[in-house]
Amino acid sequence: MRMTRYFLPVLREIPSEAQITSHKLMLRAGMIKQAVSGIYSWMPLGLRVLQKIERIVIEEQERAGHIPLLMPTIQPASLWQKSGRYDDYGEEMLRIRDRHNRDLLYGPTNEELITEIFSSHVKSYRDLPLTLFHIQWKFRDEMRPRFGVMRGREFLMKDGYNFDIDMDAAIHSYNRHMVSYLKTYERLGLKAIPMRADTGPIGGKYSHEFLVLADTGESEVFFDKRILNYNFGISELNFDDIDECQSIVDKWTIPYARTDETHDQETFDREVSQEHQGISRAIEVGQIFYFGTKYSEPMGALVTNSEGMHVPVHMGSHGIGVSRLVGAIIEAYHDEKGIKWPIVVAPYKVGIINAVMGDKESCEVSERIYNELNNANLEPIYDDRDERAGSKFNTMELIGIPWRITVGPRGLKKGVVELTNRYNGDRVEVPTGNIVNTMNKMGDCILD
RNA sequence: CGGGGUGUAGCGCAGUCUGGUAGCGCAUCAGUUUUGGGAACUGGAGGUCGUUGGUUCGAAUCCAAUCACCCCGACCA
CATH class of the missing domain: 3.40.50.800 (Anticodon-binding domain)
Structure with missing residues (x-):
C-alpha cells in the first residue's frame, strides 16, 4: 500500500477521551473512530488487524474440528422467551421492535439461536459430536463502556457451541476448546492463563476464563507464577484424543489460577507457597462453559441415543473476544513510540x-x-x-x-x-x- | 444507575470567576526555500462557543433545562 493512496488518519495528539495505552494508540494510529459511547468504526488499518486475528481464530477452530457458520445479529425475542432468558438478561440486552411491532433484540450471545438451528436438523446421536461456531458482532448495553474496544458495547466475538450425547463427551468438547484456545492465544503472541470462573448469566457448572496479565486489566487475578513458564508449543496434536486433551487441560488447570470472583485466599495459601504466588491485573480475552442441558431441555433439543431414547443434548459455549484482542495485544506489545505488532x-x-x-x-x-x-x-x-x-x-x-x-x-x-x-x-x-x-x-x- | 468532571476550528487547549461579539499550538490550503528523526518563511481558509430557553442594550461568559462524552464505583467477552 502506498500511503499517498491510503486512508490513515493518524493523530499527533492524544484525544482526551482515551485513558489506557491501547485505546490511545488505536486512536492515534487511526485504527478506530468512536461513533458513540462504546461503539466504533474500524478504520482501514484497524480492520486489517482485526481480520488477521479473525483469520487465526478461524484456522485454529477449524483445526480443532469445529464448523463455521454465520448467524444474524438480530434475533427474535420469542426464542429468548422460550429459554427464559428474555426476562433474566435485563437492561444489558438491546431490545428492538420492527414495523410490525414484533419484538426483536440485538444478540448479546447465541445459545438460543444455535439450539434452535441444531434441534430442527439434528435428531440422532450418530450426528454427534458437533461444534458450530461463528464470528459475529454482538451487543451488550453496558452501563459504562470504557477503554475503547476493550470494553465496548458492540464487539466482535467468536462464539462456538458444542453438542454432545452425554456429559463425558461434552467434557471432552470443553477440553478440546481449552486446548485450541491455548493454541490460538499463543499464536497471537499472548500468554493467556485459564482461570476458574463464575458462569454468570450463561449458566452451568464448568467454566474457565482466559486472562492476559496487564496492569490495565479489569480483573484482579491470583495464580501460581509457575504457569507463566508454560508453553503450549506448536506440535501437532490430535483433538479427538480424549486422554491427550485431558492431560493438557490438567497441566494448565491444576495449578491455582483464579479471578477475584472465585479466589479463595485460604486455598491459595495452602496450595501455592509464598514465593510462587502471583497477583496481578488481567484482561479477559475468552471464556469457555459447559452447561449441560440448560438450553436443550427448555428448547426441546433432543436426540435419539443408541438405546432409542430421546435425550436432551449436552452443550457448552465458548467465546473469544476478537475485537478486544486487538486492544489486549497492544497492551502487551507497545513502547513509548507506539505499537509493536507481532508479525x-x-x-x-x-x-x-x-x-x-x-x-x-x-x-x-x-x-x-x-x-x-x-x-x-x-x-x-x-x-x-x-x-x-x-x-x-x-x-x-x-x-x-x-x-x-x-x-x-x-x-x-x-x-x-x-x-x-x-x-x-x-x-x-x-x-x-x-x-x-x-x-x-x-x-x-x-x-x- | 449513584458520585464527579468536561463540551470553544479536524486534534490539543486558553478565554468563563469580573458580560462588550473569539484566540493559541498542531493539522489543513497556496507559494518559495528545504529534505536521514515530527522543517522554515509568507499568505489563506476554517468556529450558529453542545442544544434550547431565560436575564441583559449586549451572553462563550450569568441563570435554568436538556443532550453528549469522560472519570470513580456497582455490573460484564
Whole structure:
C-alpha cells in the first residue's frame, strides 16, 4: 500500500477521551473512530488487524474440528422467551421492535439461536459430536463502556457451541476448546492463563476464563507464577484424543489460577507457597462453559441415543473476544513510540521509508523494493508522502510495522538500505538487490 | 444507575470567576526555500462557543433545562 493512496488518519495528539495505552494508540494510529459511547468504526488499518486475528481464530477452530457458520445479529425475542432468558438478561440486552411491532433484540450471545438451528436438523446421536461456531458482532448495553474496544458495547466475538450425547463427551468438547484456545492465544503472541470462573448469566457448572496479565486489566487475578513458564508449543496434536486433551487441560488447570470472583485466599495459601504466588491485573480475552442441558431441555433439543431414547443434548459455549484482542495485544506489545505488532497480526509487515523524496535514486529504489515486496506477498506499506524523514519514522513506529526499510542517498552511495526491527530496534544494512530474499530469511522472529 | 468532571476550528487547549461579539499550538490550503528523526518563511481558509430557553442594550461568559462524552464505583467477552 502506498500511503499517498491510503486512508490513515493518524493523530499527533492524544484525544482526551482515551485513558489506557491501547485505546490511545488505536486512536492515534487511526485504527478506530468512536461513533458513540462504546461503539466504533474500524478504520482501514484497524480492520486489517482485526481480520488477521479473525483469520487465526478461524484456522485454529477449524483445526480443532469445529464448523463455521454465520448467524444474524438480530434475533427474535420469542426464542429468548422460550429459554427464559428474555426476562433474566435485563437492561444489558438491546431490545428492538420492527414495523410490525414484533419484538426483536440485538444478540448479546447465541445459545438460543444455535439450539434452535441444531434441534430442527439434528435428531440422532450418530450426528454427534458437533461444534458450530461463528464470528459475529454482538451487543451488550453496558452501563459504562470504557477503554475503547476493550470494553465496548458492540464487539466482535467468536462464539462456538458444542453438542454432545452425554456429559463425558461434552467434557471432552470443553477440553478440546481449552486446548485450541491455548493454541490460538499463543499464536497471537499472548500468554493467556485459564482461570476458574463464575458462569454468570450463561449458566452451568464448568467454566474457565482466559486472562492476559496487564496492569490495565479489569480483573484482579491470583495464580501460581509457575504457569507463566508454560508453553503450549506448536506440535501437532490430535483433538479427538480424549486422554491427550485431558492431560493438557490438567497441566494448565491444576495449578491455582483464579479471578477475584472465585479466589479463595485460604486455598491459595495452602496450595501455592509464598514465593510462587502471583497477583496481578488481567484482561479477559475468552471464556469457555459447559452447561449441560440448560438450553436443550427448555428448547426441546433432543436426540435419539443408541438405546432409542430421546435425550436432551449436552452443550457448552465458548467465546473469544476478537475485537478486544486487538486492544489486549497492544497492551502487551507497545513502547513509548507506539505499537509493536507481532508479525502474525501486523497490518503490514514491512514499511518502506523513502527518506528523501527529492532524490531520484531514492525514489527509484523505493519503488522497486515496494513492487518486489508486493509481488512476494510481504505486505509492504510504502511511505511515499512528501514529508520529512523524521515524520515518516514516527508514523511507522506509531502504527507498529514490524520491519522498516529506510531508503536514502546516504545508504545508496554504498548500495545499501537500512533494515530496522521494530520489536528490538536492531538495524542492519542490506544490499538493495534481492530484498525479498533478505526479508524471507528474517522469518517470524518477532515473537521470540 | 449513584458520585464527579468536561463540551470553544479536524486534534490539543486558553478565554468563563469580573458580560462588550473569539484566540493559541498542531493539522489543513497556496507559494518559495528545504529534505536521514515530527522543517522554515509568507499568505489563506476554517468556529450558529453542545442544544434550547431565560436575564441583559449586549451572553462563550450569568441563570435554568436538556443532550453528549469522560472519570470513580456497582455490573460484564
